[in-house]
Amino acid sequence: MRFTKMHGLSNDFVVVVDREGVPGNIAQLAVAICNRHTGIGADGLVYILPSEVADCQMRIFNGDGSESEQCGNAIRCVAKYFYERISSGKAELKIETKRAVQSVWLTVKEGKVTQVRVDMGQPILEASHVPVISTQSIAQDEQLVVQDREFVYSAVSMGNPHAVIEVENALEFPLHQYGPLIENHPHFPNRTNVEFITVHQPNSVTMRVWERGVGETQACGSGACATVVASARKGRLDRKATVHLKGGDLLIEWRVEDDHVYMTGPAAYSFDGDWELLRPVHLA
Numbered sequence: 232m233r234f235t236k237m238h239g240l241s242n243d244f245v246v247v248v249d250r251e252g253v254p255g256n257i258a259q260l261a262v263a264i265c266n267r268h269t270g271i272g273a274d275g276l277v278y279i280l281p282s283e284v285a286d287c288q289m290r291i292f293n294g295d296g297s298e299s300e301q302c303g304n305a306i307r308c309v310a311k312y313f314y315e316r317i318s319s320g321k322a323e324l325k326i327e328t329k330r331a332v333q334s335v336w337l338t339v340k341e342g343k344v345t346q347v348r349v350d351m352g353q354p355i356l357e358a359s360h361v362p363v364i365s366t367q368s369i370a371q372d373e374q375l376v377v378q379d380r381e382f383v384y385s386a387v388s389m390g391n392p393h394a395v396i397e398v399e400n401a402l403e404f405p406l407h408q409y410g411p412l413i414e415n416h417p418h419f420p421n422r423t424n425v426e427f428i429t430v431h432q433p434n435s436v437t438m439r440v441w442e443r444g445v446g447e448t449q450a451c452g453s454g455a456c457a458t459v460v461a462s463a464r465k466g467r468l469d470r471k472a473t474v475h476l477k478g479g480d481l482l483i484e485w486r487v488e489d490d491h492v493y494m495t496g497p498a499a500y501s502f503d504g505d506w507e508l509l510r511p512v513h514l515a
């Protein structure tokens with residue numbers, strides 16, 4: 232199986248193009264491929280597929296084999312791959328995801344895509360649609376006690392669920408201790424991605440993320456969008472802000488005009504390869 236390793240701010244993916252669709256053992260395949268000791272090693276497995284309604288379709292599988300509805304960093308990789316290796320005709324593409332048909336705009340220099348702007352859609356705030364168990368219709372400033380600590384989170388879906396938590400120092404926060412417990416907390420019926428953030432200025436925030444189905448990653452595009460939405464609603468951030476992640480910066484804008492969130496950032500290749508499995512990956 233031919234693949235390309237790509238990343239968006241070091242959130243890394245194995246990208247596969249397949250005209251036939253995803254294989255029946257996709258969950259097991261994702262687990263095997265993403266394993267950093269015995270596989271290729273990645274946060275997720277991404278398929279680029281034909282689409283009847285868009286230029287192409289993207290599906291994203293986490294390292295634990297679960298499928299996500301949305302992935303901000305992967306969609307930028309798919310856009311770059313599509314333009315540079317499949318069809319370079321248009322600098323504006325439509326990409327079908329589980330969330331929607333998403334528009335992306337490419338900045339191209341000497342035939343290479345240097346930046347990608349993505350319409351990440353309207354944030355979903357209604358608690359039952361995130362989904363999050365809450366007595367409020369919008370789960371803002373919800374309390375959650377985990378072990379010895381009380382957290383205050385706001386739940387936002389960008390197609391996939393996020394819990395945004397402001398902490399004093401995101402860079403030093405013990406994310407590996409609390410991240411998995413919040414990801415799997417009964418408040419979140421579909422589990423959740425968890426963002427620990429520290430606001431510096433109205434247009435600048437540092438974020439670390441514990442991703443559903445993966446663990447800590449170097450960046451999360453949909454999480455950066457959720458961070459700006461949750462924080463702007465509380466007046467903690469402007470609607471346009473730079474989100475500083477371990478892997479680099481994303482510019483996020485939650486536009487008043489259409490209520491959509493726009494994300495701008497880079498995408499990059501690591502290497503191409505062939506995957507030949509020397510032991511079987513069984514069907515479930």
Ligand SMILES: N[C@@H](CCC[C@H](N)C(=O)O)C(=O)O
Binds near residue numbers: 293300453
């Ligand atoms: N890294 C991604 C999100 C990937 C999916 C996530 N782990 C989930 O299960 O929702 C991003 O850049 O948005």
